[in-house]
Amino acid sequence: MTRPARYSAYGLARRGLTGAAWPPAWRAHELRPSYDVVIVGGGVHGLATAHYLAAKHGITNVALLERGYLGGGGSGRNTAIIRSNYLTPEGVRFYDRSLTLYESLAADLNFNVMFSQRGHLTLAHSDSALRTMRWRAEVNKLQGVDSELLDPAEIAGLVPHVDVSDQPRYPIVGGLFHPPGGIVRHDAVVWGYARAADANGVHLHQDTEVVGIDVVDGRVRGVRTNRGPIAAPVVVNCTAGWSSLVCELAGVEVPITTYPLQAAVTEPVRPFLDTVVVSGTLHVYVSQTDRGELVFGASVDPYPSYSTRGSLEFTEGVATHVLELMPALAKLRVLRQWAGLCDMTPDFSPIMGRTPVDGFYVDIGWGTYGFKAGPVAGETMAELVATGTTPELIAAFDLARFAEGRLVGERGAAAVGH
Amino acid sequence: MMLLTCPHCGARDAGEFDYVGERRDRPDVSRATEQEWRGYLYLRGNRADWTAELWHHRAGCERFLTVVRHLGTDEVRG
Amino acid sequence: MRLPPQPGEAIDRTTAFTFTWDGRSYPAYAGDTIASALAAAGVRVFSRSLKYHRPRGLLTADFHDPGCLVQVGDEPNVRAAHRRVEPGMTVRPQAVWPSLRWDVKSANQLVGKALTAGFYYKTFIKPRPLWPAYERVLRRFSPGGEVPAEPPDGRYDQRYAHPDVLVAGGGPAGLAAALAAAEAGLQVLLVDEQHELGGHLLWGDDGDRAALRDLRGAVAAADGIEVLTDAVVTGRYDGGRVVVLQRSAPGVVERLVKARPRVLVAAPGLIERPYVVAGNDLPGVLLSTAARRLVNRYAVRPGQRAVVLTANNSGDAAVGDLTRAGVDVRRVLDARRGDDVVRVRGRRGVRAVECSDGSTVACDLLVTAVGWTAPTSLLTMAGGRSRYLASAARFVPADLPDDVLAAGGIVGDGSTADLVAHGRAVGHEAARRARGLPPAHVADLEPGPHPELFHGRSNGIVDLAEDVSADDLRAAVAEGYDSIELVKRYTTATMGPTQGKLEAVNTIAVVAAATGRSIEETGTTTGRPPYVPVSLGVLAGRRYQPVRRSPMHTWHVEHGATPLVAGAWIRPDHYGDPAGEVCAVRQGVGIIDVTPLGKLALHGPDVADLLELLYVNRWRKLAVGSVRYGVMCTEDGVVLDDGVTGRLGEDRYLMTTTSSGATTVEHWVERWLQTERPHWQVHLVPMTDAYASINVAGPRSRELVGRLTDIDLAPEAFPYMRVRLGRVAGVADCVVWRIGFTGELSFELHVPAAFGQRVWEALLEVGADLGVRPFGVEAQRILRLEKGHLIVGQDTDGLTQAYGAGLDWAVKLDKDDFVGKPELAWQRARDDYLVLVGLQPVDPAVVPPESCQIIEDGQRIVGRVTSSRMSPTLDRAVCLGLVAARLSEPGTTVTVLLPDGRRVPVLVMPQLAHVDPEGVRLRG
Amino acid sequence: MAEPLRLTDCTALTKVLVRGGADGALAAGAPYGRARRDGSLLVGLLPDGWLVIAPPGSATDVVDRVDAGRDGGFITVVDVTHAYTLVRLTGAAAPSVLEKVCSIDVAEAATPDGAVFRSLLAGITASVVRDDEGGTRSYLLLCDRSYGQYLVDVLLDAGAEYDIGVHPH
């Protein structure tokens, strides 16, 4: 197996001088008639699962099928907020493992994913919001996660542009600060995993759409694609916004509704905003990338759809609410808006693990918050597929919980959190 | 945001309406098994296809309306 | 250098003034753009490029010019070639240090070769602890202007518009389309991005100007055309919404016009494309349209000695204009004959051009005319497509929706007369369609032949804003990022301020060549709104933020109430002393404004059935004159809302809801009525705002209310949980309940809203001797907590079902049906949920903040404190909390973890109420 | 000089809501989306709801009159005078003000005199009745009373450039 050329400043300089090209980060392959594992979906979840299957469990006869280009789904269009200050202990533990993986991801993948732990600040505009924040802070601390309540003066110190006076319609009464949270260069995460998986022998097939799943006697036998059939005893569905459609191909019903989620960026300005700022009450969040643009997001669209066109109401709402928080930004201009699809579940928690169809696994229900979970989801799904045992970290997220009435209590914090 | 044509009010911004959910029948409470009831609570078609939905024209005629919409294209059938 | 007056010039030489650029004063005329005034004064460098910090100057000399984004006062990223200069304006270069002339960061050029596509991803990987420091440096290299610390002056505006036809673009085609539609009797909104109507005719020759005079005259004379200039269509959204950004609108900074035309006519013309060749980003490289604009509109001579590379009549015309302006056109390279530019030489600006015949021509100006880009993104974001036409070397619109038409240059080429004819035909068809007639075909304006010229034989910059070269694109392809979407994301080509308008087609062409695919196969990236950047200010418009106020709002403000934002409502939190307010209620009497309580009138013979269905408890036997507490759940058994409902007459009920749940419950009731029980005869009339609601609470409340009403308040005549109608303080038609959220004897008055303040003041006046005090929401929270009354949403959460909320007594599983029944039946058989209990810290002085966790074995969470206060009545901490069912036995001691890390013992109480658990006070 | 722009508070007018009887006499008088004047103003406010707007203090009369006209169907009559803020916006510039706050077309062709619509006005639900006065454009605007001050503030702000003036009823 060919090891990829290592990325480093030295290599960059050397190739800059010699003009030598870098080798491809991944290669194109013919479809094999069968694989040990087929992963559907070339987002961070599918790619991380492929990577950990190969890297940690030595399972390399793996095909990852992506209908479009790698990262063309939610993974390529998300606002890349990473945090672990969730509400439930199971949620906090799970996301905290992901955050830990993110911290070493650049080194592990030899690909700078630019994880910027600049802190994540959620603003409260009401007592009840503050109460939920304290709830989160307390649960977080019990799980060893750094998370604390701030008062308006501390917030002003952290983010000078935020208006903490009593002038706004919804004055700020406090906030939840989570120092290890931050943003990451989302595409780099996708590419880093893709490159690592490819190096370990995983076949990444772009422009390859799954159009059917063969199930015989309750067992999955393979998939059909626009490029032909593939036999496989294990199929993992990592298709986020489209996941209920892929489940339906296998005859599996899932409690998922697909909603568009929009985002926008502004023209770049000089660095002035160091933390990620979120307001649940105003349904908006903002961060400044290393390139200087502000990236805005909000809650999902008010109605489900598979369309990703985006609306004026979204940018209007974001603008109104951002100016409520930071009135000095009025002259900043929105450069582009876009949308992605989110697979929302009734309890704002993912669905991970087995399904009634043997060999057909799901890693779905990632809604508006799944990018940060990519590493841990990949790690745990790979473990499940490789060992046949469900890792403790994801036990609470099984599909059966809905039929059995055991919903996870993340509703409180995840609604606009990302 | 799309336009929805209300049978009473005509074409209006979707922002005047609340999306309620896919239309579905409530199981018979005296007979429903846990499986059926939770299916009613949580499972949805969610197909990228024509879907019958319940909408509420909140800022208009206040009627609850059935709208048949294509979830792939947002086209609404008259 | 400023030329003598030009026939079509935009400047007014009678109005001269000065402004500052980079700290120095410069002259300008009214009508100048920032860039034209500076160019006239000989300024050539306006900015530094993003990565290599190379000097950049004018290129397109219009809004899209990537090289002249500047800071104007407190406004970042101003388009200097579009923004008109104003007297005294302060203009600065952006993101340069220490100065535009000597920018330290231009050292990047030295390592240029290493800063190839994706270089970030390949470095700074190790050592990990250093990454934050690296990142700070990287951020310092980010481009852009500065946002001010203080909010800028001025207001923004929005309006809706409903023209029959909206024409985007006021060149010959757009003008003609507007005229044709208006002649057909329709209302037309004609929008152009430039400061004047005319499109490319504005900088044309005498013939162009004559044609323009005629068209403008006709538009001015026509009925039904509204013209907006310096206004740009930023997108067409779902539902046919066309958004126009009006940059100069009187009285406001900017205005957003949200139009919903029946038909959109897109006549935006064409955008000229730069040529990709080494040195193509040097100051002094100009597009032909830019050269013509500078000469003809701004009377600026763009250089001394020029080389012109032309492949079309725009380049040819530029040669004429330059010559006329006294520029020494040293060489005309005709690409149609195979002439080419090999590279452009120079450091701070163009010094010489190497030509394909091997010669090198010394010059300070290279003008190129190598092709056009149709701004089809405006249409693809509206749901259309675009198609590549190799013969014309550009994409053209295809498959437009029926209510969108394209006219003029975006479709094809022709003389001014052809463009006008096409515009007229399209305008005519737009009028037909606006009238609802079925679409008819409009003869296309054929795109003329044009050579495919995208990049030359040396490595040039493809995306000038993002500083991405052709080699960067090729490197990305070689590294496996071989689809156009991946190339875009890996190199950031087309992701800058021009969003592909100048660079998209060249990017595609380079990628196509590198992958061996055709341009058609390579495809485009997704065009997305806005077409040009739009300020947050104008998107927010007047920033409407609805507020609900009670009829006593002004009174509260005047009497020092601390406001509490409660959803849409503003309420008095307290009047300075919440504990004192509590004591007043417990010992004497207090009044609170509870107007936001939801109030729904329910009329009809089937109301009792409705209540039986929506509440978990029983309603059929409720007598006229009685009220009852009710709990509603959703179908998953989770508590939705609670409140009291009273029977005012045979078929007449008044339902109250929580303040925050009022709208939800109103819609919930309507939904069940309209969709599940349409045959029931029930009418719901929302009455929340019809009444000002005042709760009079305290042992002396009977005495107080008694002084103002003719209703018999004696305990036998008006017992607990009853309702009476009557007069209060002379106000007729008041509804009075005897209930007790605070745990005290209390009367809740619902007074016709206009008289709310009168009754409020009357209560305070006649009750002065009883010590009556107004109390706010905080005192009410304490009072109800002392009494152990739960607040839905605070003492319950999104998963709390009725049994968990301690509402066992209310749930009547023997009813045939009610909303949520199956889940509650199943819940009762389990014990794996949290239960709401009364809690008291063993140390009475410890008040655990709300949301403190209840833990076991050091860190396992087994519940949490949901409500917690120091009780002024008991002089000790009192709480409510959710705990695991097995810990809910009275007398159990649980451990609460305080935010400061202390673990304190807390006792589970026998009941929720801390004060008067027997209910003697409220029944008194 | 066109008619100056005036905002008048008409909240004190009696407002009686009639629900039900969609095929009765009221529907014939003012179908949904239309208003008719005969002494009082009958407004087709909802597909099965009418608002009678009458002089202040006449609620009992109006209720009695409607009750008398019952034809046996299921009808509910409620005095909602206090539930709503009612203002009148009069003047040639009135449509321009509405265009700033409302997405409904207020041109003559779309909403002629007597037209009624319910929609969002500056983010709140409101009903609009075009009720010209002596040939001058005039609109009655009705919103939940608690939003009344907000609506007035919004109209004064949007009308400032047209020199809007506030007039007592």
Ligand SMILES: Cc1cc2nc3c(=O)[nH]c(=O)nc-3n(C[C@H](O)[C@H](O)[C@H](O)COP(=O)(O)OP(=O)(O)OC[C@H]3O[C@@H](n4cnc5c(N)ncnc54)[C@H](O)[C@@H]3O)c2cc1C
């Ligand atoms: C605007 C926006 C902002 C967000 N912000 C955040 C955030 O800040 N933080 C956070 O943690 N999360 C965020 N999210 C959510 C996050 O993006 C997703 O949860 C996450 O990317 C899901 O990753 P995935 O790999 O499961 O799915 P995706 O990245 O969506 O990948 C699924 C892939 O499956 C492919 N596919 C679908 N059907 C088929 C088929 N039949 N055959 C083959 N391939 C198929 C799709 O083409 C797609 O590429 C945001 C989402 C959006 C849209």
Ligand SMILES: NC(=O)c1ccc[n+]([C@@H]2O[C@H](COP(=O)([O-])OP(=O)(O)OC[C@H]3O[C@@H](n4cnc5c(N)ncnc54)[C@H](O)[C@@H]3O)[C@@H](O)[C@H]2O)c1
């Ligand atoms: N000979 C020349 O120098 C020259 C130059 C340009 C164009 N042309 C020819 O003229 C034809 C174009 O004529 P036309 O009438 O179609 O266009 P035009 O270029 O004359 O006018 C288009 C106008 O639309 C405006 N515009 C563009 N996008 C807009 C938007 N989103 N919102 C508002 N306004 C917008 C532009 O500012 C411009 O004023 C082309 O066929 C081309 O061959 C010739």
Ligand SMILES: Cc1cc2nc3c(=O)[nH]c(=O)nc-3n(C[C@H](O)[C@H](O)[C@H](O)COP(=O)(O)O)c2cc1C
């Ligand atoms: C965090 C983030 C930052 C982005 N920044 C930019 C940007 O600076 N310029 C730009 O044109 N697009 C930017 N985009 C948006 C992409 O161009 C693109 O719109 C998005 O990935 C969705 O893809 P699509 O528009 O092709 O559907 C950004 C996207 C994300 C997720």
Ligand SMILES: [Zn+2]
């Ligand atoms: Zn309607």
